[in-house]
Amino acid sequence: MERKDKYSVLLPTYNEKDNLPIIIWLLVKAFTESGDDFEIIVIDDGSPDGTLDVAKQLQTIYGDKKIVLRPREKKLGLGTAYIHGIKHATGNFVVIMDADLSHHPKFIKEFIRKQKEKDYDLVSGTRYSGNGGVYGWDLKRKIISRGANYVTQVLLRPGASDLTGSFRLYKKEVLEKLVQSCKSKGYVFQMEMIIRARQFGFTIGEVPISFVDRVYGESKLGGNEIFQFAEGLLYLFATT
Amino acid sequence: MTKLVEWLGASGLFVGVWAYLFISTPVSHSTDFARHFVLFLPFYVLLAFAVISVSIIAWRVYTFNDCEEAAKELKQEIEDAKADLRKKGFKIE
Numbered sequence: 001m002e003r004k005d006k007y008s009v010l011l012p013t014y015n016e017k018d019n020l021p022i023i024i025w026l027l028v029k030a031f032t033e034s035g036d037d038f039e040i041i042v043i044d045d046g047s048p049d050g051t052l053d054v055a056k057q058l059q060t061i062y063g064d065k066k067i068v069l070r071p072r073e074k075k076l077g078l079g080t081a082y083i084h085g086i087k088h089a090t091g092n093f094v095v096i097m098d099a100d101l102s103h104h105p106k107f108i109k110e111f112i113r114k115q116k117e118k119d120y121d122l123v124s125g126t127r128y129s130g131n132g133g134v135y136g137w138d139l140k141r142k143i144i145s146r147g148a149n150y151v152t153q154v155l156l157r158p159g160a161s162d163l164t165g166s167f168r169l170y171k172k173e174v175l176e177k178l179v180q181s182c183k184s185k186g187y188v189f190q191m192e193m194i195i196r197a198r199q200f201g202f203t204i205g206e207v208p209i210s211f212v213d214r215v216y217g218e219s220k221l222g223g224n225e226i227f228q229f230a231e232g233l234l235y236l237f238a239t240t
Numbered sequence: 241m242t243k244l245v246e247w248l249g250a251s252g253l254f255v256g257v258w259a260y261l262f263i264s265t266p267v268s269h270s271t272d273f274a275r276h277f278v279l280f281l282p283f284y285v286l287l288a289f290a291v292i293s294v295s296i297i298a299w300r301v302y303t304f305n306d307c308e309e310a311a312k313e314l315k316q317e318i319e320d321a322k323a324d325l326r327k328k329g330f331k332i333e
Binding site: 021022025026057058061101104128131132133134135136137139142143145146147149150154155156157210211212236237238239240 | 242243244293296297300301304305306307308310311314317318321322324325328329330331
């Protein structure tokens with residue numbers, strides 16, 4: 001008998017008390033429609049806005065087999081959130097995504113379909129190819145995004161069109177191995193994951209996704225982020 | 241081999257080719273144009289690369305998909321979600 005696939009969605013949260021109910025509702029809807037077995041692991045980093053209480057309410061509605069809570073004391077970063085989440089994941093596949101509604105769960109069944117095509121080790125959502133795209137970015141933001149991506153493509157030739165994206169499906173053991181080998185933070189962490197995946201010979205599939213940015217304007221893409229990105233890019237250029 | 245090493249290697253190769261061209265266009269046996277071209281070859285290569293790069297980036301910005309539909313869809317779904325969750329007993333603000 002074939003072992004059934006189960007998808008563990010890792011949802012690191014920080015101050016997402018308004019978005020969390022919606023993203024969970026959308027996830028449950030998407031998986032119920034596709035019929036795939038799933039669980040959602042909420043990793044809240046001690047949000048002061050009460051995100052964890054909201055998560056507990058959702059747990060009573062959907063059950064603790066579907067909504068798994070693995071909170072942490074304080075903001076500890078994405079890499080460790082993934083490691084923490086994987087430890088409790090009972091699925092053989094892991095979906096990573098943002099909890100702020102920029103990533104839509106409707107694409108997960110596309111990721112699953114793509115993964116099955118060639119048994120890909122990881123499937124990456126791309127905003128830059130096919131009919132992928134973004135909502136809510138002005139010209140300046142688009143220029144920075146495409147410019148940075150172009151420089152990255154030229155310097156690193158990664159074989160993936162969207163390196164800083166964070167909407168992906170991984171085989172659990174692949175994610176485990178990659179997170180352990182990545183040292184960077186922020187945007188660069190996601191880039192490093194793809195680069196290391198290539199180094200280890202993992203296969204990467206792509207699915208166009210739409211990214212709906214509702215916080216652009218609140219969160220700034222400031223000089224600091226750009227500097228960190230450049231620094232990270234040079235680090236990867238020199239070491240991989 | 242890291243990307244850095246690759247690029248250093250490619251640069252070395254380029255310098256080698258350039259030196260060869262330089263040597264094979266001595267002042268006495270070549271036209272002013274040939275001499276000038278070889279002398280400024282790296283500059284022209286960089287200039288061409290810059291022009292091509294800017295064009296590619298400009299094209300990609302121009303054709304960057306704006307997901308209007310996705311945003312509208314999401315707005316509607318947020319309302320649907322809130323309504324459904326309220327029915328299930330969730331306290332939505």
